[in-house]
Amino acid sequence: MRREPGRRRDLLLGAELALVYAFLYAPILVLVALSFNDSGLPTSWGGFSTRWYGELARSEDLLAALRTSVSIALVVTAVSTAIGTLLALGLERTVRSTVLDTVLFLPAVVPDIVLAIGLLSFFSIARITLGTHTVILAHVVFDMVFVAAIVRARLGYFDRSIEEAAQDLGAGRVATFFRVTVPVLLPGILAGALIAFTLSFDEFIIAFFTAGPTVITFPIRIYSMIRFGVTPVVNAVATLILGLSIALVLLALRLARREARRAVEG
Amino acid sequence: MRLGRKGARRGRATGTGWPSRALFLGPGLLAWTLLFAAPVGLILVSSFLSRGTFGGIEYRFTLDNFARALDPLYVRVLWSSIRIAALTTGVALLVGYPAAYFIATRPARWRLPLLVLVVLPFWTNLLIRTYAWIVLLNREGLVNRALVGLGLTERPIALLGTRVAIVLGLLYAYLPLMILPLFSAIERLGVAPRQAAADLGASPAGAFLRVTLPLTLPGVMAGCVFVFVPTLGNFIVPDLLGGGKAIMVGNLIQSQFFQARDWPFGAALSISVLAVTVVLLVVQARVLTRERRLAARAA
Structure with a gap:
């Protein structure tokens, strides 16, 4: 070992x-610091305060938007996790094709x-009238791809002999699956579901186009x-x-x- | 990998035939066809159709949209997007390679935490990460105050609304996507080739240029594609940091749908973005298969 150079x-x-x-x-830390700045200005420190969080909690339209996004993200997560998991199993176990892999993952690219x-x-x-449902459909198509990728990475560690053991012991195929x-x-x-939730909750452009005016x-x-200008409440939201x-x-x-560790150890 | 293949063979024996294939792949393929293939195909079709009198699409074949996209005004926007995306990608590669190299050459238990720290910001809201730069690059923002404080400028300068701001914002947004594939390429390479080059008398710089860099080229390619593609068609960053001017093609596309209400022209513009994306992906796939074939032959 030549360590010096x-x-x-x-x-x-x-x-x-x-x-x-x-x-x-x-940049992230600056936002966090500013969200606790009493003066609300990015230029001068007016002392520590949580008043912008209070203002956020009283802002009816922000809370309504928050409710909308959480409910969209929950539905999207449930649907895309189910579809994505099945997709991962299908791609890993039934059809092994690089072309199909590449093509199916295009929505993420x-x-x-x-x-x-x-x-x-x-x-x-x-x-189809635009609304919550169109945002949900739009989010599902790229979220399912991310879930499939994550679940699939984990499928590599899967030891199929335990499925065979279950079937040898008399479990049907459906029972073995569930x-x-x-x-x-x-x-x-679950990891896929969490990522799906985050992606849907944070997604802007596709929702902007498919949500319609209401x-x-x-x-x-x-x-x-943000387009309106830098307001202190945005800092609190951002944090x-x-x-x-x-x-x-x-x-x-x-x-x-x-899961990876458990699969390797046990 | 070997386990998986053995599993697949055994799976057929336990009866994983077409009914379960349809069950597993069916919902995903259906969603993919209806919500991805059909919409993207529709963009292609509508880029050859005419604009309706009140917006929307009229079913009349035309090449006008592409002819219009070749107008110097729009070619300039497309060209400037390509330049901004290329500059961002280049800077990301220069900044990302040493960082990825350092992480990949740490002891194994340090690698994941160091990498997670790089990737974590990427998973947070892009709007908010871009907003942070509005706060920083403002006339009264920290960057300007630092510049004045260091005596580099006398008065605060306009940073927002410039190309520099856009490149900075894009670099901030997508740098993790460069570091990630570089890291896995360098980690997979291991120390052996480097060591061998050094033992054969190569200087550190020579070993890097003639061994490490060529062998990690697939990672370099992947990182460049991962950064270039979302940068080229970006809307948020140029919109918020570019001061409302249509500097990049993403803004132009958006305005065709919301302000100008010329959907077919917007579709033609996004076909150009899609075309560049597809070309890059094909080139990347080519490089990867070639590398794999070379590796297989070497083994």
Whole structure:
């Protein structure tokens, strides 16, 4: 081991990574700090205060938008988790085709705006009135792909002999599926569900195009607030949303990892 | 991998035939066909149709939309989007490679936490992450105050509404998507090739340029595609940081649907974005298959 030149290189690279972290987190931390700034101005510190959170709690239209987004995200999560899990099993076990894999995962790759205008045109030609249901349909199509990818990654660790054992012991195929396959995959499925919820809850562009004029999701509401100008309430909203997303994603990662470890160890 | 294949073979024996295939793949394929293939196909079709008198689409074939997209005015927007996307991708690669390299060469137990720290912001709301830059780049924002404080400028300068702001915002949004595939490529490579090059007398720089970099090229390609594609058609970042001007094609597309109400022209514009995306994906797939074939031959 020639350590000397390697150590200097590591130091430089480590410093670069530290700068990357600073770049990624400084803007977020500034928002969090400003959300507790009594003056509400980005320019001067007026002391610690939670008044903007109070104002947020009293803002009827923000709360209504929040309710809309949560209910959309819940339905989308349920539907896309079910479809995505089945898709993962189907792709892993029945048809093994790279072409099918690639093609099915396209909704996650195509630029949002292309999918958004495609769906808007589709709904308008099919004479489907825009509303909550069209946002749900639009979100399901890319969320199911993410769920499928996550569940599929976990399927790699799946030991199918336990399914055979269940069938040898007299369980039917349906019973085996619900009492063996699903419970074993559950952490991966939950991880997929959490990611699906976050993606739907945060999604703006596709909802913006497919919601129609009456449905206002949380991101659509935030967008119009931001366009209007920098308001202190947005900082409070931003802090809460960032905290929620980070918590959900960390939970998803933890679930996915625990399952992987258990599969390897046991 | 080997386990999976064995499982699949055994699965046929336990009767995973077409009924279960339809059950597993059916709902997903149905949703994919109706809500992805049909809408994207529709964009293609409607880009050849005429604009209705009151917006919407009239079923009359025309090539006008594409002819109009070639108007210098619009070509300039498309070209400027490609340039902004390319610049963002290039900067992301330069910033991302050393970071990915450092993470991939740490002891195994450090890698995941370090990587999670990189990816975490990506999973949070893009609107809010972009809004943070409005706060920072404002005339009274922290960046301007730092510039004045350091004596780099006398008075606050207009940062919002510039291309610099857009590139910065896009870099902020998509840098994790560059680091992730670079990390897995460098990690998969391991230390052996580097070590061998050093043992054969290569300088560290030579070993990097002639061994590490070529061998991690698939990761470089994947990262570039992951950053370039969402950047090219981006709407949020140029809309919020670009000061309302139609600098990028995403804004132009959006305005065709909400303000100009010329859907077929909007469709033609997004076909151009889609075409660039597809070309990039095909090139990437080509590079990957070639690498895999070379690796197989070497093994």
